[in-house]
Amino acid sequence: MRKIPQQLIPLAVLFIVLLGVLVVARQLFVPKTFGDLGHYRATAVDEVAAQPAAYAGYRVCLDCHDDIYQRKQLSSHAGLACETCHGAAAAHATGESDQLPTVPRGRDHCQLCHGYNSARPTGFPQILSNMHNPGEACVKCHDSHSPRMAKGNGECSACHQMIANQKAVSSHMSLDCTDCHTVPIDHATQPRVVQALKPNSEETCGKCHARGSSAGAEVARIDMAEHGGRYLCWECHYPHLPEAKL
Template identity: 30%
Template sequence: MKNHVLRPLWVVLGAIALLLLVRYFMVPADFGVHGESFKLSFHRLSNVDDWRNFTVKYKGNTLCIECHEENVEAHANSAHAIIQCENCHGPAENHPDNPESLALDTSRELCLRCHADLPYPSSTARNQIPPIDPNKHNPGSACVQCHNPHNPELEVG
C-alpha cells in the first residue's frame, strides 16, 4: 500500500490504542452491566452503596419518645397526633449529640400550612381542618401564645 494511505492509518490506530489505554485506567473496575439489561443497568456498582449509606436525618417519633416521653404521649392523645415531631421541631439527625438542641419552628406560617382558610368546596380535604383567616385572626401574633401545639384543645395558661 502507498505511504500516504498507511500514515494516517497508523495515526488512527494509535488514537484507538490511546483511547483504550485511557479507558482502562479511568473506568472503575466495578463499572458494567449489573442487572437485567444493558439499557437500564449499565453503571458503577458501588454507587448503589453510596446512596444506601446516605445519612438519615429524620429519625421519627420512636427516637423522641426515648427521652421526651411526657411530651410525645401528650401529643399522641391530641388532635395533632398525626403530625410527626420533626415536622415542627426539625430533623433530629444525631440529637442530642449533634445538634444539641433542635431549632423549633413556632412561626405563624407553620400553623397556617394547614389552618389558613382557603375558599374551596367541601370535597377538598383541607376543609376538614378548623380554618382561620390569617388576616383577621389576631394578625401579627404567634399562634403558640394562645394555643398549645401539643394539644390544640388546651389554651396556654
C-alpha cells in the first residue's frame, strides 16, 4: 500500500473539523420550524398573522351605529365603508382608545373623490370646487350619510343616471334634456327602436353661446364662425360637463 503523503493528514483533519463546525452550527442555529412547510420558518406565518388590525371593518360599526348604517345603505354611499371617511376605528370599537374616529368636515376630504379629475370615470359625480358654492362646507347642503343627486329631468335620469349626475354639477345644470335633444314620445317605451336625437348642428349651442344671443350675461359668448375652426362644438367640449376638457 502506498503511504499517504504527510501533507494531506493535517489538511484532512482541518477540513473535517470545519465541516463538523458547519454541521453543529446548523443543529444549533437553524430555527426549529424552518423547513416544516417549505424553505422558510413556519412560525413566521403565524407571526405575520398576529399583527393587530387598525381597521375594524364596517360590521363592527353596525353594532352601535346601525341607524346611520341603514340610512347610508339607501343612499349613493351604500358602497362606502364607515372607515373610508372616519379612519381606522378598531381601537375605538374595542374601547382601547378614548379617541373618537375623525369626522371630516372640510371641503378637501369630499374632493378626494368628488373633485373634478380628468382621469375619473365618466359619470362619476364630480364638481369644480371653485365654481360649486366656493368656500361653503359640503355638509352644509349634503348629508354625507344620505347624499342625493339634484333632482330634475326625472324621466330621463331613470335610465341616464350617470349623465344626469354629471350635468347636475355642471354649469348646464339648469338646462332640460329637451333643450338640446329631441325626444319622441315612444322613446320612453321603446328606447332602442325610437331613439332620442342628438343635436346635429352648432346652432343648438349657438342659441346661448353665439354673440348676440339672449342668454344671461354669465354665459360664455364666442364667434360661431371663427371659434374652433372646422371642429364641431362637441368635439372639444363635453356638453354634459362643459367645464371638463375632453
